[in-house]
Structures are given as structure tokens and as C-alpha cells.
Amino acid sequence: MSNYPKPDAATLLEIYKKATLIKQNDERVIRQMKAGKLVTPYYSPRGQEIIPSALSVSLDDDDYICTIYRGGHDMLAKGFPLDIMWAELAGRATGSCKGKGGPMHLTYPEKGIMVTTGIVGSSMPIATGLGWAAKMDGKNRVSIANFGDGASNIGAFHESLNLAALWKLPVIFLCQNNTYAEHTSMQDSTLIEQYSIRGASYGMPGVTVNGNDPDEMYGVAKVAIERARAGEGPTLIEAMTFRFNGHLVGEAGHYMDKDAYAKAQGVDPVPLLRQRLIDDGIASEDEIAAIEADIDRRITAAIEAADAAPFPDTTELKRDVFAHEIA
Amino acid sequence: MTDTDVQNANADANVVAKKMTLIEAINLALADAMEADPKVVALGEEVADKQEGGVMGVTKGLSTRFGDDRVRSTPISEQAIIGAAIGASIGGYRPVAEIMLMNFVTVAMDMITNHAAKLRFMSGGQTNVPIVIRTMTGSGFSTGGQHSDYLEAWFAHTPGIKVVAPSNPDDAYGLMRSAIEDDDPVLFIEHLPSYWTPGPVSRQHVPIGKARVAREGNDVTLIGHSRAIGDGLAAAAILEKEGLSVEVIDLRTISPWDRETVIASVRKTGRALIVHEAVRQFGIGAEIAATIQEDLWGVLKAPVKRLGGAFSPVPFSKPLETAFVPSQDDIVATIRHLAAAG
Numbered sequence: 020m021s022n023y024p025k026p027d028a029a030t031l032l033e034i035y036k037k038a039t040l041i042k043q044n045d046e047r048v049i050r051q052m053k054a055g056k057l058v059t060p061y062y063s064p065r066g067q068e069i070i071p072s073a074l075s076v077s078l079d080d081d082d083y084i085c086t087i088y089r090g091g092h093d094m095l096a097k098g099f100p101l102d103i104m105w106a107e108l109a110g111r112a113t114g115s116c117k118g119k120g121g122p123m124h125l126t127y128p129e130k131g132i133m134v135t136t137g138i139v140g141s142s143m144p145i146a147t148g149l150g151w152a153a154k155m156d157g158k159n160r161v162s163i164a165n166f167g168d169g170a171s172n173i174g175a176f177h178e179s180l181n182l183a184a185l186w187k188l189p190v191i192f193l194c195q196n197n198t199y200a201e202h203t204s205m206q207d208s209t210l211i212e213q214y215s216i217r218g219a220s221y222g223m224p225g226v227t228v229n230g231n232d233p234d235e236m237y238g239v240a241k242v243a244i245e246r247a248r249a250g251e252g253p254t255l256i257e258a259m260t261f262r263f264n265g266h267l268v269g270e271a272g273h274y275m276d277k278d279a280y281a282k283a284q285g286v287d288p289v290p291l292l293r294q295r296l297i298d299d300g301i302a303s304e305d306e307i308a309a310i311e312a313d314i315d316r317r318i319t320a321a322i323e324a325a326d327a328a329p330f331p332d333t334t335e336l337k338r339d340v341f342a343h344e345i346a
Numbered sequence: 347m348t349d350t351d352v353q354n355a356n357a358d359a360n361v362v363a364k365k366m367t368l369i370e371a372i373n374l375a376l377a378d379a380m381e382a383d384p385k386v387v388a389l390g391e392e393v394a395d396k397q398e399g400g401v402m403g404v405t406k407g408l409s410t411r412f413g414d415d416r417v418r419s420t421p422i423s424e425q426a427i428i429g430a431a432i433g434a435s436i437g438g439y440r441p442v443a444e445i446m447l448m449n450f451v452t453v454a455m456d457m458i459t460n461h462a463a464k465l466r467f468m469s470g471g472q473t474n475v476p477i478v479i480r481t482m483t484g485s486g487f488s489t490g491g492q493h494s495d496y497l498e499a500w501f502a503h504t505p506g507i508k509v510v511a512p513s514n515p516d517d518a519y520g521l522m523r524s525a526i527e528d529d530d531p532v533l534f535i536e537h538l539p540s541y542w543t544p545g546p547v548s549r550q551h552v553p554i555g556k557a558r559v560a561r562e563g564n565d566v567t568l569i570g571h572s573r574a575i576g577d578g579l580a581a582a583a584i585l586e587k588e589g590l591s592v593e594v595i596d597l598r599t600i601s602p603w604d605r606e607t608v609i610a611s612v613r614k615t616g617r618a619l620i621v622h623e624a625v626r627q628f629g630i631g632a633e634i635a636a637t638i639q640e641d642l643w644g645v646l647k648a649p650v651k652r653l654g655g656a657f658s659p660v661p662f663s664k665p666l667e668t669a670f671v672p673s674q675d676d677i678v679a680t681i682r683h684l685a686a687a688g
Contacts, residue, residue, distance in 0.1 A: 083437070085433075114470070115469075115470065115472070116468060116469050116470035116472065117470035117471070118470075119467055119468060119469075119470050120468040120469055120470060124468040124469070126465075126468070126469035126470070126472050126473060127472070128436075128469075128472055128473060133433075133436050133437075133473065134436070134461070134465065134473075136460075136461065138456055138460050138461075141429075141456055141457070141460065141461060143429070144425050144426050144428065144429015144430065144432070144433070144457060145429045145432050145433040145436075145457075145461060146433060147426060147429055147430055147433060148429055148430035148431060148432050148433015148434045148435070148436075148437070148441075149433035149434070149436065149437045150433070151430050151433060151434050151437075152433060152434040152436075152437025152438060152439055153437065155387070155415065155434070155439065156437070156438070162433070174425060175425045175426070175429065175456075178421075178423035178424075178425045178426035178429075179425075179426055179429065181421055181423065181426070182420065182421060182423060182426040182430060185421065186418070338471070339466050339467045339469075339470060339471040340466070340467050340505050340506055341466075341506065341508070341530045341602075342466070342474060342528070342529035342530050345555075345602045
């Protein structure tokens with residue numbers, strides 16, 4: 020990874036802000052659930068914060084992302100506003116999707132967050148289409164398809180990579196490999212050790228990176244983004260990471276390897292980056308504490324606003340099914 | 347109509363073609379739509395001229411005229427085709443995606459029913475998916491169980507996607523223009539055995555959701571779409587000689603279907619028969635029959651009847667394949683029976 024670009028101090032701090040927002044937000048979601056104030060299936064991205072944070076510092080608002088049910092980190096890193104996100108989590112009329120999407124279908128086109136899907140693997144064909152649109156527009160926009168290791172085995176993965184490579188589309192296929200597909204380990208679902216080698220099958224670069232390392236993740240993502248913007252086509256990135264909760268919050272993850280789990284938690288990427296910022300003199304303890312307190316305040320305000328917001332009117336059932344309501 | 351005639355027709359938007367096949371009508375509609383709106387693009391297996399403009403030549407000439415960027419042949423990858431269409435549509439384009447044969451939609455069902463049909467609703471109206479999915483089907487070519495199914499009921503049962511099935515070249519042209527301009531995803535079902543049947547084309551848009559009274563009558567209403575209309579009109583001509591007056595309603599759009607036109611007709615005749623090639627069980631005839639009976643209980647002179655395909659996969663052997671589809675004789679006999687009742 021030595022020949023990849025490295026983030027400068029300001030960029031590292033930006034990555035930390037995004038990662039901290041994701042971590043604190045995730046902790047608050049789980050707290051609200053445990054307090055019985057939020058009822059939803061929730062797929063925690065805790066442990067995977069660095070991946071989208073280090074990627075999205077090289078993206079613009081009008082670059083596209085498609086993500087999946089475990090995608091809160093991707094959305095916050097891309098700029099999803101907290102208030103309308105929380106309103107949507109709570110199923111309120113003020114949510115980004117008027118309470119009709121929920122956490123598995125959050126959408127916010129203003130920041131390029133085009134599709135969140137609950138179907139494993141389905142982010143890829145649509146992100147490929149967005150890449151096609153971006154190419155036709157000729158505006159050097161890129162399209163990111165987020166997915167997990169489990170999705171690397173569905174047919175849509177292969178169809179999408181092949182089409183994007185064939186048409187030289189500005190798409191980045193970002194496999195966030197947390198080594199578990201729901202309850203199934205990578206070893207139990209495939210014989211290969213790295214999904215990135217599949218890039219070669221379709222004629223695109225494939226690279227495996229430590230997704231929890233902000234330097235590596237930033238560098239590999241930046242190169243892929245620049246390649247896409249230059250019209251050179253797609254890249255498959257396999258970002259290695261670990262999820263800190265079960266597949267679904269509420270299940271204990273007994274199927275996970277205990278040693279690997281303990282080891283991963285011992286190298287929690289967000290506090291590691293925090294310490295590095297202090298050690299390298301990029302930010303003081305006080306400055307970081309202020310950032311964290313500010314995020315906490317913003318989350319609290321978003322939760323309070325969501326709780327106070329009305330539920331959608333039942334007339335919404337018929338609205339948005341079609342462009343014009345049909346009796 | 348020759349290629350030159352089609353080109354001449356293309357040159358003058360006001361021309362009314364006297365005779366055009368369904369293939370030529372759809373081709374003309376695609377060409378006119380692409381001419382009218384640079385955001386209209388086409389993709390699918392073999393749709394470009396390098397691959398001869400589609401397996402039946404429906405998209406012939408389009409890539410030569412509009413360029414390979416706007417008319418793109420794809421690998422055999424149905425999920426990627428529909429996914430690319432969805433992505434391009436939420437990125438501001440109006441893609442027309444071809445799924446060669448209707449049975450192949452099974453490979454792309456996730457993209458169609460979970461994504462194309464739902465993204466508008468699930469996003470609270472922030473995104474819409476203005477795509478057209480063109481596909482062809484119909485028994486009669488001894489293609490067996492995996493190349494002949496009518497699957498319109500699956501999609502009519504799915505909120506968020508419109509389903510269109512023209513029975514003649516004029517409607518095919520007009521419905522295609524409307525489908526491409528529609529902000530919702532539209533499944534456009536082309537009847538393969540009718541591809542070469544010629545008819546006039548007026549180059550007018552046909553509104554989605556509006557049925558057509560193909561023939562007026564007073565004794566029995568026949569309701570259908572696609573291939574059922576040709577058979578229904580032929581049956582009506584036979585029955586006329588017996589003094590029976592049959593009204594034929596061509597649904598044209600299956601979802602949303604035109605209840606007003608259907609109910610008004612059955613209110614007048616008091617008798618209804620629904621005909622479709624898709625298997626009868628759980629077919630769209632059940633929905634239409636139930637609605638008629640709910641709305642017109644007390645007005646009906648006889649129970650609503652349905653004719654549909656046998657509850658079997660479409661068979662290969664010719665006599666079996668012929669027996670699978672409701673025949674013109676079946677239609678005639680059922681209408682006689684209906685007229686005799688009450």
C-alpha cells in the first residue's frame with residue numbers, strides 16, 4: 020500500500036469526525052431500542068466506521084451511493100442529515116421517506132444517497148445503472164455500490180461487475196468484508212480467501228485493503244475514485260473489517276469465532292484513530308472532546324425532534340405508489 | 347410496409363401509416379420517442395444493429411440512427427439489465443429495457459418487484475423509476491414450457507408497476523409512447539404470434555389505464571387483452587349471424603385496469619366473459635370477475651364467466667399446445683351459454 024496517497028492531517032480529522040458520528044449514532048440507536056423507544060430491526064455497522072468515512076472524504080455531494088440494510092455508516096459518512104434520519108427511523112412524517120421506508124430503505128438524493136436495499140446483493144445492479152447515467156451525463160460523477168461478503172456470492176454481483184467492466188462505467192464495488200454473511204462465516208461459504216481476486220475475472224482491478232486502517236482505506240478508495248472519474252472503469256475493493264454486533268441487534272452472535280471477535284474489539288478502529296490524532300498532534304484531547312460533545316448534542320436534538328414529530332397520515336398508503344394516485 | 351416506408355413515416359410526424367406490423371409500430375414508437383427526448387435510451391440482449399436489432403428485429407435501425415451509446419446491447423444478464431435501467435432512471439434517464447422473452451423476467455424478479463416497483467414508495471416519493479420493460483410472449487410456436495408464458499398477473503398483483511399489453515399495431519405505437527413518457531415503471535407485453543399482423547398506425551399517444559371498446563354490442567361483454575381481442579372479434583362476427591350482439595372491450599392496460607369502461611359495458615349488457623391466455627387459476631380474470639360481481643350484483647343476468655389457459659405449463663406437442671389456449675370455439679360456446687342464461 021506504500022504507493023497509494025495518504026490522508027493529510029485535516030483529512031484524517033475529517034475521517035475521525037465522520038467515524039465518530041457513526042459510532043455515537045449507532046450507540047444511541049441501540050440505547051433507544053433497549054429503552055423500548057425505537058422498534059425496528061437494526062443492523063449495526065459498529066466496527067465498520069472507517070470504511071465509508073475514509074472513502075467519502077474523496078466524494079462530492081452529487082456522487083452516488085447505493086447501500087444495504089447495514090448501511091447507516093455509509094449514509095452518515097455521505098452526509099445524511101441526522102434529523103430526518105432519526106425521524107425516518109421512528110417512522111415519522113418528517114422522515115426522509117415520510118416514514119414509508121424505514122432504516123432499511125433510507126433515501127436522500129440531495130446527497131447522492133439513491134438506494135438503500137434490504138435485499139442482499141441488490142445494491143450492485145442499480146449502482147451500475149447509476150454509473151451508466153453518470154457516464155452518459157459526462158460529469159465525472161462516480162457511483163459506489165456497497166455490499167457485504169455474503170453478497171459477493173449472489174448472481175447480481177457477477178452480472179454487475181461484468182457489465183460495469185464491459186461498459187467501462189465509473190463504479191466502485193465496495194465489498195465491506197466483515198467475514199460473516201448473516202450467521203455464516205466466509206470459510207463456510209466460499210473456498211477462496213479473498214473476494215478481490217474476482218475482479219480479474221471481469222477485467223477490473225481488485226484490491227483487498229484493511230478497511231479499519233484510515234490510511235489504507237483512504238488511499239485505495241482515492242485511486243479507485245480517480246480511476247473512475249478519468250473514464251478508466253470500475254474497481255473492486257474488498258475492505259476487511261469486523262462487525263461488533265450480531266447480524267441483527269438483539270442476537271448474540273454465538274456463531275462468531277470468539278477469539279477473532281475479542282481480537283477485533285481490542286482494535287476498535289475509532290478509539291485507535293482518536294489516540295493517533297492526539298499522539299500526532301493533529302487535535303488536542305479537548306478539541307476532540309468538543310467534537311464528540313457536539314455530535315452528542317446534535318443526535319439528542321434529532322431524537323427529540325423525531326419523538327415530537329407526527330406519524331404519517333394513513334392517506335400516505337396510497338401516495339407514492341404511482342406518480343399520480345390511482346383510485 | 348417496407349423499410350423505406352418506415353423511414354418516410356419517420357420523416358413526417360403527421361403521417362398516418364395505412365399498414366404496419368406490430369414490430370414496425372413498436373420500432374417507430376421507439377424511434378419517435380428517442381427523437382423527441384434525448385434522455386430515452388434502450389438496452390437489452392442483442393438490441394443494437396451489430397447484433398441485428400433484436401432477436402425479432404424490433405429495435406432494428408435504432409443504434410445506427412441514435413448511436414451505440416443510446417442503444418446498448420448487453421450480455422445475457424437480466425438482473426444487470428433491469429438494474430442498469432433502474433439506476434439510469436433514478437439518474438435522470440428514461441431507459442427502455444428489453445427482456446427478450448417473458449419467462450426470462452423470472453431471472454430479474456428482484457429488480458422488478460422489489461426495486462423498480464417500490465423505490466418511489468419506499469423513498470417517500472423522492473425517487474421514481476421511469477423505465478419501460480419490453481418483453482414478448484405467447485404460445486403457438488411450439489417453444490414449450492419456458493418460452494411461452496403470460497405472467498401479467500404476477501405484475502398486476504404488485505403495487506407500483508404498470509402493465510400494458512397491446513392487441514394491435516396502432517395501440518402498440520400509442521401505448522409505447524405513453525409508457526416511455528410515464529413516470530412509473532411500465533411492463534410492456536408484446537404478443538409474439540401477432541408480431542407480423544399488419545394494421546393501421548395513426549401515430550397518436552394512447553393513454554395508459556384506458557380501455558378501448560373494440561366492438562359495440564348489447565347482449566354480452568367480452569373483456570380481454572392482447573391475443574384475446576383478435577379471437578374475441580372473430581367470435582363476435584360469428585355470433586352476430588346468430589343474432590347475438592357482443593361488445594368487445596380491449597383492456598390495453600392491465601394494471602391499472604379501466605373499471606369504469608368495463609362496468610359501464612356490463613351494466614348495459616348484463617353478461618360478461620373474460621378471456622386471457624394466461625392460466626385461468628388466479629389470473630386477472632378472477633379480479634375482474636370479482637369486481638363486476640361486487641359492483642353489479644342484481645344487474646347481472648348470468649354469472650360472470652372466465653376463459654383462460656389450462657392449469658399446466660405450456661406444452662410442446664402441437665395438439666396439446668392448441669388445447670392449452672382458450673379457442674375461438676370455446677369463446678363462441680361460452681357466449682352462447684351466457685346469452686341463453688337469464
